Amino acid sequence: MELQSGRLLEPAPPFRFVNHKCDPNCEIFYWDDADDPSQKDRLWLQTIRPIAPGEELSIDYCWPADAAIPCRCGSSTCRGWIVDPDELHLVGKD
Numbered sequence: 001m002e003l004q005s006g007r008l009l010e011p012a013p014p015f016r017f018v019n020h021k022c023d024p025n026c027e028i029f030y031w032d033d034a035d036d037p038s039q040k041d042r043l044w045l046q047t048i049r050p051i052a053p054g055e056e057l058s059i060d061y062c063w064p065a066d067a068a069i070p071c072r073c074g075s076s077t078c079r080g081w082i083v084d085p086d087e088l089h090l091v092g093k094d
């Protein structure tokens with residue numbers, strides 16, 4: 001994951017196992033507290049709707065079009081590609 005500071009983060013387990021869905025139940029929030037150096041470049045995984053027991057946690061990867069791969073998330077709103085919704089129109093136009 002690319003942070004706003006330009007640094008890259010390789011998530012550790014269990015966060016690294018959060019899969020993509022086009023209709024996710026979680027989002028990642030960026031946190032950077034300028035007054036507390038220990039709170040710089042932090043990412044938070046937060047639910048965005050109620051989650052049923054046993055339901056898999058998911059996020060929308062929002063990858064750029066040049067990194068898109070086919071999506072098989074099974075969501076009724078699946079875009080067909082793991083890609084930023086704003087770049088869906090660019091997929092396959094190389």
Ligand SMILES: [Zn+2]
Nearest residue numbers: 022071073078
């Ligand atoms: Zn999908």
